[in-house]
Amino acid sequence: MDFGLTETQELIRVSAREFLEDRATTTTVRAVADGDTEAISSLWNEIIELGWQAMTISEEHGGAGLAFSDLAILLEELGASLAPTPIVESSISSWVIERYGSDPIKSELLPQIASGGVLITPAFVERDASWQTESTKVAATRSGSDLVVTGEKRFVAFADQATHALTLVRTDDDAPTLIVIPIWKAEGVALTPLDHASGVPVSSLTFNELAVPEGNIVATGHEAVRAAEELVAAGGVARAAQLAGLGRAVVDATVEYTSTREQFGKPVGTFQAVQHHLADMAIAAKQVNHLVHAAAWSFSRDGYSKVAAAQAKIAASDKIANLCWTAHQCHGAIGFTWEHDLHLYTRRALAWKTDYGDSAFHKSRLASAIGL
Amino acid sequence: MRFEFTPEESEFKSQLSSFLDDALPADWHGPADESRDDHWELNQEIKKGLAERGWLVMSWPKEYGGADSSPMMNTIFAEEMAYRRAPGHDRFGTRMLGPTLMRFGTEEQRTKYLGSIARGEIQWCQGYSEPNSGSDLASLQTRAVEDGDDFVVTGAKIWTSLAHRADMMFMLVRTDPEAAPHRGISLILVDMKSPGVEVQPIVNMAGVHSFNQVVFDQVRVPKANLIGQLNDGWRAGMTVLNFERSGIDYAAWARAALEEIIEHVQSEDAVTSTKSDPAIRIKLAELHMEVEAARLMCFDVAWRQGKGEIPSSEASMSKVAATEVYLKVLDYGLELLGMYGVLEPGSKQALLQGRIFKMRLFYTSGPILAGTNEIQKNIIAQRGLGLPRK
Ligand SMILES: Cc1cc2nc3c(=O)[nH]c(=O)nc-3n(C[C@H](O)[C@H](O)[C@H](O)COP(=O)(O)OP(=O)(O)OC[C@H]3O[C@@H](n4cnc5c(N)ncnc54)[C@H](O)[C@@H]3O)c2cc1C
Numbered sequence: 001m002d003f004g005l006t007e008t009q010e011l012i013r014v015s016a017r018e019f020l021e022d023r024a025t026t027t028t029v030r031a032v033a034d035g036d037t038e039a040i041s042s043l044w045n046e047i048i049e050l051g052w053q054a055m056t057i058s059e060e061h062g063g064a065g066l067a068f069s070d071l072a073i074l075l076e077e078l079g080a081s082l083a084p085t086p087i088v089e090s091s092i093s094s095w096v097i098e099r100y101g102s103d104p105i106k107s108e109l110l111p112q113i114a115s116g117g118v119l120i121t122p123a124f125v126e127r128d129a130s131w132q133t134e135s136t137k138v139a140a141t142r143s144g145s146d147l148v149v150t151g152e153k154r155f156v157a158f159a160d161q162a163t164h165a166l167t168l169v170r171t172d173d174d175a176p177t178l179i180v181i182p183i184w185k186a187e188g189v190a191l192t193p194l195d196h197a198s199g200v201p202v203s204s205l206t207f208n209e210l211a212v213p214e215g216n217i218v219a220t221g222h223e224a225v226r227a228a229e230e231l232v233a234a235g236g237v238a239r240a241a242q243l244a245g246l247g248r249a250v251v252d253a254t255v256e257y258t259s260t261r262e263q264f265g266k267p268v269g270t271f272q273a274v275q276h277h278l279a280d281m282a283i284a285a286k287q288v289n290h291l292v293h294a295a296a297w298s299f300s301r302d303g304y305s306k307v308a309a310a311q312a313k314i315a316a317s318d319k320i321a322n323l324c325w326t327a328h329q330c331h332g333a334i335g336f337t338w339e340h341d342l343h344l345y346t347r348r349a350l351a352w353k354t355d356y357g358d359s360a361f362h363k364s365r366l367a368s369a370i371g372l
Numbered sequence: 373m374r375f376e377f378t379p380e381e382s383e384f385k386s387q388l389s390s391f392l393d394d395a396l397p398a399d400w401h402g403p404a405d406e407s408r409d410d411h412w413e414l415n416q417e418i419k420k421g422l423a424e425r426g427w428l429v430m431s432w433p434k435e436y437g438g439a440d441s442s443p444m445m446n447t448i449f450a451e452e453m454a455y456r457r458a459p460g461h462d463r464f465g466t467r468m469l470g471p472t473l474m475r476f477g478t479e480e481q482r483t484k485y486l487g488s489i490a491r492g493e494i495q496w497c498q499g500y501s502e503p504n505s506g507s508d509l510a511s512l513q514t515r516a517v518e519d520g521d522d523f524v525v526t527g528a529k530i531w532t533s534l535a536h537r538a539d540m541m542f543m544l545v546r547t548d549p550e551a552a553p554h555r556g557i558s559l560i561l562v563d564m565k566s567p568g569v570e571v572q573p574i575v576n577m578a579g580v581h582s583f584n585q586v587v588f589d590q591v592r593v594p595k596a597n598l599i600g601q602l603n604d605g606w607r608a609g610m611t612v613l614n615f616e617r618s619g620i621d622y623a624a625w626a627r628a629a630l631e632e633i634i635e636h637v638q639s640e641d642a643v644t645s646t647k648s649d650p651a652i653r654i655k656l657a658e659l660h661m662e663v664e665a666a667r668l669m670c671f672d673v674a675w676r677q678g679k680g681e682i683p684s685s686e687a688s689m690s691k692v693a694a695t696e697v698y699l700k701v702l703d704y705g706l707e708l709l710g711m712y713g714v715l716e717p718g719s720k721q722a723l724l725q726g727r728i729f730k731m732r733l734f735y736t737s738g739p740i741l742a743g744t745n746e747i748q749k750n751i752i753a754q755r756g757l758g759l760p761r762k
Pocket of ligand 1: 263271272273274332530531532533737742746747750
């Protein structure tokens, strides 16, 4: 085993941190949470310049051809900064399209995603908020060479910014189908913005007899089920990577606060009760970090470990929000205020733990994966 | 042993319950405790109603307008109020300052203040914590200097719940900076309208304005407002804290939330239900037990008080158990609501109006306020179990 980062990964980490510390401060995070969509697009435009959206897209299709584990390093930094930007949405979508799409759709879409011309986000869950493929009800009826799509997808992140949605639908013959739907200012698409704890735009998307060319189909039938499964697994690991970074940032901030806040004539960090809280937090953050690296590493051209992917998301979901609550306890009243940034991390952690399958969902997947 | 209420207690509980049926709006879900600012009118109305029925200060002696009710009765009152998420409870006046005045106040002070608390007329707030004095309260720095018939107060209090609504504050000030920390503190009563008092609102992480910073710039306070002896305020001030430290509100809030969650998972709207996953039944049952365990801790405190004991360690235990179980219930509620759990109140498509999320944020304060749970555990270990301090 080798727990170390490659040179590329070190470089990604350092340059991402440098950029984000400057460009994605909590001032930006708060502005976006208050509805400033300008702030999202200006940050996204800078990120496009850096090429982060193209990281895991193959060189053949205009990307950098880096590994999922390289992406995970970037996502940790994005998580630590709470950057309000759709890298996970975009990367996971392109990842799935590259693995399951036909050659024409790959050559059509991937270069545009890589160049930033297309911003794509997954639209997966419906009213029952389930990441189970079987839950898909949004209907696609064949009409000539089009699929006519009707129904509602919920909790779509950055739907108001995205040009396209990678959507799971069910066709007339009851086949799950993964399809790319152009949504930007499209007729037949209605957005219902939600007030979401993540502090980034999340909406429900309603399709009303929207005609989508069949050339936009990525996969259908069994392939679509496999693609959807990988989308949830990769999305879960991506969120887990962000949660790992977020957890580390909260541990660091809490170490710093309790080292300087004095009561009884000494830093509160000298009390064992506080030290043990921090030790528990540090253990949790490390465990999540290891599981995320193991899971991200398992993603290759040919497949991924279902066990590792589920483990990473379970741990991240269960441990990181808890870690944030403990951080509140260590901060006392100051960490309970709106003005203090800690609740921004907590809100984000709570939101991310439900994304791409919550802990219960992945426990059930893990149970199946280990033969239970 | 007897694990049921007496007929008299049950009768009172049902009277209070039907009073609340009328007093609370039909679709009332709370959340509310008296420190919140979002239901102030209702708070005042219910407080008056409780006062008219003599319930607000039921546990006070008859001579001060009370009914000499047992601590058990008082706990039943607090439990029912919290269970219904009813505003109108006056913790600061009735539970904290009143009993302190009875013990440490002069005859004149009792006449002046107790009646208005009993009638629910005056809102009090508690000025103890300071920016640099939280857990280590005895280090407080707000100065009161004697000047003729007055004290002149300068400094800042923080996290003062309801200061923006309060008429009066009971506060701890430093009157002898030379003495050992505990020996130079006095307890005084301050009119919030005095010149030089400035209340600066602080919004909490749930987006609610419930507490404040209060800055004192050479505020003149008559010496007649000193409670107890000069420089002996620590003793009187700590008495207040003993009344503050009960977990019953949290235990009752936990029960209310658990019932709401159980009802929800069995409803049509539920995204995860007991039908879809048997493990949910098991977890809900576990929480049901935990809530009852915390509740019994609180009633044990009341029972001991009724026998004339001062159950310090038991009160700390009840505070820790109840604040923790409430958060456990809310955490599990969020888990069951899944992606809907993280919609903010007021969001479209939110379930249970986003209440569970907002309560989870708001009650993050439970294990922090009124002495953090770490401090409570120190008390339990040292005072309760007699473990060595060094
Ligand atoms: C919602 C809310 C309402 C409040 N209302 C009021 C009010 O009306 N009036 C008022 O006067 N105050 C009020 N407070 C303040 C409250 O009493 C303090 O927050 C509390 O005493 C803790 O102090 P602190 O926040 O400064 O935390 P700190 O004392 O700075 O504590 C920080 C951390 O260090 C830990 N710690 C400190 N000392 C020790 C130790 N010896 N051993 C182990 N761990 C330790 C704490 O447990 C905590 O985890 C309120 C607070 C809140 C959150």
